[in-house]
Structures are given as C-alpha cells and as structure tokens.
Amino acid sequence: MNADFKQVRDTLVVRISGELDMLVADQLRQEIDRRLDNTSISTLILNLEKVSFIDSSGLGVIIGRYKKVSAQQGRMYIVGACPPVEKILHFSGINKLVPLYRSEKDVVSN
Amino acid sequence: MWSVIKGRWTSPGLELRMNVKNYVRFEFSSMPENVSFARSCVGAFAAQLDCTLEDIEEIKLVVSEAVSNSIIHGYNGSTDGKIEVMASIFDNGSLEIIVKDFGRGIENVEQAMEPTYSSDSSRMGLGFTFMRSFMDEMDVISEPGQGTSVRMLRFFPSQNHQAMA
Incomplete structure (x- = not known):
C-alpha cells in the first residue's frame, strides 16, 4: 500500500494504491489522521483508483475518517473505486454516508 | 453440522455427499503480512473451478476476513500464533474453505456473528456478514x-449443472 497526499487550500486528496487490508489499515489511519489533526481540512477526498482490494479492515479506516471529518463539520468523498471495490463499498452501506464519484474532477464540478 | 476431532477436520455426512477432487x-x-498470502493462495486455488473473476474476488474477501479475525480476535494481534487454512474442491464443483486458529476462542459465537457486533469497532463487525453473504x-x-x-x-451451479448433464 502506498498513499500520496496532496493538499489544496482546505481540501486533502489521498491517492491510495495497493490492497487495503489489516496489514496497512493502521498506517493509513495514522497518516490521514496526522494531517486531519494538524491542518484545517474541510474536504477529504479518498482516491481509490489504484486500490485493487478492500476488506472490513480497509472499510474501518474509511468509516473512521468519515466520523472524524463529520465531527469537524467537513465533507468526505470517495473517487475512482474499481468495480470489485465499489461492490464492497455498496455492500457495507458506506456509499450512503460517503458519496462515490468517478474522478476527482467530478467532485470538484459537483 | 461438523466438528473438529483431535485436530482432524471431519464433517459427518460430508463424505457421503461428495468426494474431494483436489485440496x-x-x-x-x-x-498481518500473511493475510494477503492466504487470500491470494485460496483465490488461485479456486481459479480452477468454473467461476468468474467476481467469484474469485469474493473468495479472497472471505478468506481475508476469516484470517484477519484469527489474528485480531484469536491471537489479539500477537504474531506467534498458528493459523491453518484448508481449501477443498469437491467433485460436485463446490469449494470448502476452513480457517482454523488455536487462539483464545469466542465466548459467544452467536453474538459475534451478529451484523452489528464487533469487539473492535474500527472493523465495523462486517467480517462475519461478508462470510455469510458471499458463501x-x-x-x-x-x-x-x-x-x-x-x-x-x-x-x-454451472459445474453442478455440467456434472448432472
């Protein structure tokens, strides 16, 4: 797993690649939280274009960040999930809390 | 339905129903490094069945959940436990997966399998739900x-159909 962070004003984009399971869940959680805690972020975008696998450990990271961002009156979006990952996001009901978009551009234009 | 007797997996009636074709x-x-190894292994093994890539993804997911449960709940995160995985393909085209640990066990299995229950809130308690839904x-x-x-x-089913044809 690799996570690339890009911040533009109060929007944090996290581009994740690899497999999101229990091996990497803690590291990803800490890396995102460090930025949420230290800077003023109102919008968190998780780009999952290059994520090939996700299980409940990965879903746990997403739902935890959603709670954190919501508590700070921020918004969160997921973009670019491939069909297998998108299916799991739908199955878990996360898509009802965190809107799914095809690309980062789609979030901006909406 | 089935039981573990002296470390050997047995399933009363299973042998009568079908024969192991491969395991x-x-x-x-x-x-945690071995979770991806385990799911990839079983996913590769399952690929010899007449199944779709979507099926393989579901198989990998349930293995990931079961093995993660063993590490997180069975061994409380300790890395010196042992986990056994056995996957069998039966001649009727069905796939059986057994994930076994020797950890602390579950006090109340029924409670642990409830969709909302989790003793580790960060994983949402979805593991058993996935396993039950996709298998x-x-x-x-x-x-x-x-x-x-x-x-x-x-x-x-397609293999069952072929077997019957």
Missing part, C-alpha cells in the same frame, strides 16, 4: 482457550 492445506504464523454455508466452532474454526462452503 490445498497450509499453515502460517499470525502475522452458501458457514459454520463456526469455537471453544474459549482452544481456538476457533470457520468452515465455509460455496456451490458453483
């Missing part, structure tokens, strides 16, 4: 202090 069995230490049969045998075994079975 793999492996064990590994309870390290046709699922049983959990657990004894506090002895460990936990999860057995899952998935039928692949």
